[in-house]
Amino acid sequence: MDLIPKRPFEIFDKQLDNWITTQDDIRLRPLNKREQLAKDNVSWECIDDHSIVYKPQQPHERVPQPSSFTFDKVFGPTTITETVYEDGVKTVALSALMGINATIFAYGQTSSGKTYTMRGITEKAVNDIYQHIMQTPERDFRIKISGLEIYNENVRDLLNSESGRNLKLLDDPEKGTVVEKLVEETATDDKHLRSLISVCEAQRQVGETALNDTSSRSHQIIRLTIESTLRETSDCVRSFVSSLNFVDLAGSERASQTNADGARLREGCHINLSLMTLTTVIRKLSVGKRSGHIPYRDSKLTRILQHSLGGNARTAIICTLSPRL
Numbered sequence: 229m230d231l232i233p234k235r236p237f238e239i240f241d242k243q244l245d246n247w248i249t250t251q252d253d254i255r256l257r258p259l260n261k262r263e264q265l266a267k268d269n270v271s272w273e274c275i276d277d278h279s280i281v282y283k284p285q286q287p288h289e290r291v292p293q294p295s296s297f298t299f300d301k302v303f304g305p306t307t308i309t310e311t312v313y314e315d316g317v318k319t320v321a322l323s324a325l326m327g328i329n330a331t332i333f334a335y336g337q338t339s340s341g342k343t344y345t346m347r348g349i350t351e352k353a354v355n356d357i358y359q360h361i362m363q364t365p366e367r368d369f370r371i372k373i374s375g376l377e378i379y380n381e382n383v384r385d386l387l388n389s390e391s392g393r394n395l396k397l398l399d400d401p402e403k404g405t406v407v408e409k410l411v412e413e414t415a416t417d418d419k420h421l422r423s424l425i426s427v428c429e430a431q432r433q434v435g436e437t438a439l440n441d442t443s444s445r446s447h448q449i450i451r452l453t454i455e456s457t458l459r460e461t462s463d464c465v466r467s468f469v470s471s472l473n474f475v476d477l478a479g480s481e482r483a484s485q486t487n488a489d490g491a492r493l494r495e496g497c498h499i500n501l502s503l504m505t506l507t508t509v510i511r512k513l514s515v516g517k518r519s520g521h522i523p524y525r526d527s528k529l530t531r532i533l534q535h536s537l538g539g540n541a542r543t544a545i546i547c548t549l550s551p552r553l
């Protein structure tokens with residue numbers, strides 16, 4: 229699986245005061261209007277396609293050590309999402325067409341560009357999936373979609389607003405963890421699939437923080453289940469079933485930085501705890517069989533994604549980074 233680092237590195241996550249171990253890509257977003265008006269400086273410099281370095285803004289500022297980091301790919305502020313998709317996560321996404329479970333995460337602090345990046349990536353992947361279907365007339369494809377969000381450790385169906393705010397997780401002996409009563413729709417074509425994705429995005433819980441007027445306060449998982457069967461009998465593998473997960477994580481944050489209190493503060497605690505569990509699970513998977521117990525059950529996010537993280541699975545993580553920390 230893809231989480232085994234080819235070049236292990238650690239990125240200092242200033243928001244959580246926590247080291248996460250991962251591989252894969254990082255995308256630095258450009259300064260937004262507010263930051264430009266405030267004449268903010270960019271705190272990071274992309275040295276080349278694989279390296280990024282932190283530039284302290286104050287003479288006595290605490291700087292993460294080391295202050296330069298290596299990734300599979302570094303995408304600078306002028307890079308468009310199409311390039312992030314093509315040069316980064318495309319091969320992982322399209323492996324779901326070959327029967328391999330695939331998950332793409334956007335991870336980063338609040339307002340760093342996770343939702344912006346993940347929407348673009350989902351759009352490009354849907355284009356490629358339907359292009360592949362057109363070019364593979366010998367197979368019969370069926371695409372199903374479900375969408376959920378995990379908000380304060382409660383699971384909500386994004387395709388069925390009537391289903392309540394706290395769906396149960398059940399252990400199925402064959403399928404692993406399943407979400408009770410989660411609606412799964414079959415897409416009739418790409419247009420229908422796009423409209424269902426839009427329904428999920430519109431249903432998601434957002435709130436205002438000091439860093440983002442429309443901050444996503446939940447983890448969102450859009451899951452495509454791709455089934456394909458060979459029309460004629462032959463020596464080739466006849467049927468594939470796999471899932472492709474697009475996971476837009478809630479932003480990691482420090483309460484002081486987002487001026488959080490009340491509901492926002494409670495949300496932030498849940499968000500940070502489940503991100504901690506996710507990083508622990510990923511770190512343990514990265515070291516392979518020696519890692520012992522993997523605490524999937526410590527958060528709903530990792531429980532739901534268990535089969536997509538371990539086993540017959542490929543994973544890509546895009547860390548998004550704000551130009552100002």
Ligand SMILES: Nc1ncnc2c1ncn2[C@@H]1O[C@H](COP(=O)(O)OP(=O)(O)OP(=O)(O)O)[C@@H](O)[C@H]1O
Pocket residue numbers: 256257258260336337338339340341342343344345440442443444445477478479480548
């Ligand atoms: N690469 C980019 N180019 C241009 N604008 C961007 C880019 N990335 C993000 N933005 C803009 O920055 C703002 C914050 O982005 P976004 O909402 O995607 O952040 P987020 O990480 O999902 O935040 P949160 O965790 O608070 O939900 C949005 O207005 C978005 O349009």
